[in-house]
Amino acid sequence: MGLFNFFKKEKKKDTASLAKERLQILIAHEHTDKSKKSPDYLPKLQAEILEVIRKYVHVDEKDVNVNVEKGDDFDVLELNITLPEDK
Amino acid sequence: MSKVIVVTSGKGGVGKTTSSAAFAAGLAAKGHKTAVIDFDVGLRNLDLIMGVERRVVYDFVNVINGEATLKQALIKDKRVDNLYILPASQTRDKDALNKEGVESVINELKADDFDYIVCDSPAGIERGAFMALYFADEAIIVTNPEVSSVRDSDRILGILQSRSKAAEDGGSVKEHLLITRYSPNRVEGGDMLSMDDIVEILSIPLIGVIPESGAVLQASNSGNPVILDTESTAGQAYTDVVARFLGEDVPLRFTEAVIEKKGFFKKLFG
Numbered sequence: 001m002g003l004f005n006f007f008k009k010e011k012k013k014d015t016a017s018l019a020k021e022r023l024q025i026l027i028a029h030e031h032t033d034k035s036k037k038s039p040d041y042l043p044k045l046q047a048e049i050l051e052v053i054r055k056y057v058h059v060d061e062k063d064v065n066v067n068v069e070k071g072d073d074f075d076v077l078e079l080n081i082t083l084p085e086d087k
Numbered sequence: 088m089s090k091v092i093v094v095t096s097g098k099g100g101v102g103k104t105t106s107s108a109a110f111a112a113g114l115a116a117k118g119h120k121t122a123v124i125d126f127d128v129g130l131r132n133l134d135l136i137m138g139v140e141r142r143v144v145y146d147f148v149n150v151i152n153g154e155a156t157l158k159q160a161l162i163k164d165k166r167v168d169n170l171y172i173l174p175a176s177q178t179r180d181k182d183a184l185n186k187e188g189v190e191s192v193i194n195e196l197k198a199d200d201f202d203y204i205v206c207d208s209p210a211g212i213e214r215g216a217f218m219a220l221y222f223a224d225e226a227i228i229v230t231n232p233e234v235s236s237v238r239d240s241d242r243i244l245g246i247l248q249s250r251s252k253a254a255e256d257g258g259s260v261k262e263h264l265l266i267t268r269y270s271p272n273r274v275e276g277g278d279m280l281s282m283d284d285i286v287e288i289l290s291i292p293l294i295g296v297i298p299e300s301g302a303v304l305q306a307s308n309s310g311n312p313v314i315l316d317t318e319s320t321a322g323q324a325y326t327d328v329v330a331r332f333l334g335e336d337v338p339l340r341f342t343e344a345v346i347e348k349k350g351f352f353k354k355l356f357g
Contacts, residue, residue, distance in 0.1 A: 014277035019234050020284045027241050027288060 042066055049079070057083060089197040091204045093223035093260075095247075097239030099210030101231045102267040105303055106325075107207035108136045109314035110227065113329030115170035116314075119202040122161065124173040124192075126219035127209035128183050131175035137164070138310020139172055148176035151188030157195050166315065171201075184218045193222050212246060221252050225261040227294065231268045232280040240264075240289055263294035265328060270299045275344035282342060295328035297321050298341040 046066045053059050065080035094107040104125075111123035124147060125133035134140040139162045145155035150173075157173075164170035173192075176183060196204050208219035220226060226247055230240045244262065253260045266282050273279035286293050297303075302319030306312065314329070316322040320341045327337045 016232075016274065016277050016280050016284065019280050020288065023234055023237050023280075023288050026238060030238075030241070 042068065049081075053081060059084065089201050089204060090224045091193060091206065091222050092225045092227060093206040093208055093220040094227045094229060095208035095216060095220055095243050096229040096236065097210065097212060097216075097243040098231075098236045101229050101236050102297070102303075103210070103229050104133050104136050104207055105307065105313060106227065106229050106265060106267065106297075107133060107205055108312040109322075109325040110329060110332075111203070111205040112164070112167050112170055112312035113314045113325055114203050114205070114332075115164070115167045117329060117333065118169065120169045120171075120200060121203045121205060122171045122173060122196050122201050123205040123207060124219075125175035125207050126184070126215045127207065128175045128215055129177060129179050129181075130209065131177060133172065133207050134162075134174040135310065136307050137172050137312060139164070139174075140310070143174045146174045146176040147192070148178055148180075148183045150192055151184070157192060157199075166311070181214060184214060186218070186221065189218050190222060212242065216243070217246070217250065220247055220260070221250070223247070223251060223260050224253065225263065227263045227265050228289070228291065229265050229267055230285060230289070232266060232270075232274070232282070232285060234280075237280065237285055237288055244289065244291065262291040263332070264289060264291045265295050265297070266293070267297040268299045269296050269342065271342055271344040294331050295324060296339055296342050297324045297328075 046064055049066065050059065050061060050064045053064065059081060063082040063084075065078075067078040067080070069076045069078060092110075094103050094110065096103050104127075107123055111121050115121040123133065123137075125131050126147075127133070128148060131146070134143050142162050145160035147160065149155040150157050150160045161171045161173055164172065193204060206219040206223065209215040220243075228240050228244065230236050247260045247262065248254055251260050264286060266285055269282065270279055274281045282293065282296050298320045300313075300319055300321035302316050302321045303313050306316055306319075306322075313319065313322050314325040317326070324341055327340060330337045
């Protein structure tokens with residue numbers, strides 16, 4: 001490395017690590033998008049669960065919440081049902 | 088047992104055809120009966136890279152449509168024994184390839200005792216690229232140390248893992264990462280993604296690294312697979328790739344930065 005390069009170096013350095021960072025973020029993002037999209041059955045699942053619950057308790061559509069969360073080794077199907085308060 | 092290997096990348100211009108030609112020639116040179124098929128219908132180039140462009144009479148689509156037999160369409164290489172090239176058609180009909188047709192050609196090659204069937208994929212994720220990877224047992228993902236290429240490789244890996252026949256049947260395609268146009272000096276300088284970076288991002292096993300080399304352009308200029316240029320670093324790196332594919336344990340070469348030897352003054356002012 002020459003004397004002049006020595007001064008030039010710092011500023012120019014590591015566009016490669018910048019590239020790596022950008023790629024990691026982008027690809028992670030693209031992968032989550034896919035996992036968000038994948039369960040097309042969610043709305044139908046929600047409707048059917050609502051139907052079953054309504055056999056026993058009256059709940060509103062907005063009281064049933066179905067969600068899929070992507071973990072490292074597994075996906076979690078999260079089910080949130082708000083039951084009406086006892087009168 | 089024949090094996091179908093797709094050479095793919097998503098992005099264009101990263102070296103799929105160069106790699107297909109080199110890889111197929113390398114397998115054949117090791118004594119394996121090998122066919123290399125150009126799936127880039129409408130924009131064929133494998134014939135040119137292999138230097139057989141003047142010997143093309145019938146093509147892949149002719150065989151699928153029953154206008155020629157596979158035997159008539161296969162071009163036997165004159166340099167390497169056991170090597171056969173099936174050129175793509177120049178038709179502009181995008182639907183020229185279909186699963187049934189491609190499968191029948193692959194099955195006929197298998198029945199004809201071909202050990203390896205190398206499918207040279209077109210760029211993109213359209214029909215041709217899909218057909219090239221659909222029947223694959225193994226895949227070589229050609230990637231340049233460059234952001235758009237790495238991203239596209241990730242895309243094509245996703246397609247391999249979800250839409251290939253192996254995936255549909257509940258199995259998987261064995262994946263290999265092949266990094267091409269690698270400049271260790273630029274990596275050292277911090278201006279190029281390193282092979283470790285790329286392996287980390289794509290997380291598939293590395294089968295080889297081909298250094299940036301003038302020999303590649305010379306080889307395509309003259310219509311010779313670069314692997315036959317045994318003097319060149321690129322040719323030697325491809326030879327290593329073939330050896331690793333066949334199960335040999337070969338260390339990586341040409342991946343370390345080369346320090347230029349400079350005189351005192353150059354060191355000071357260079």
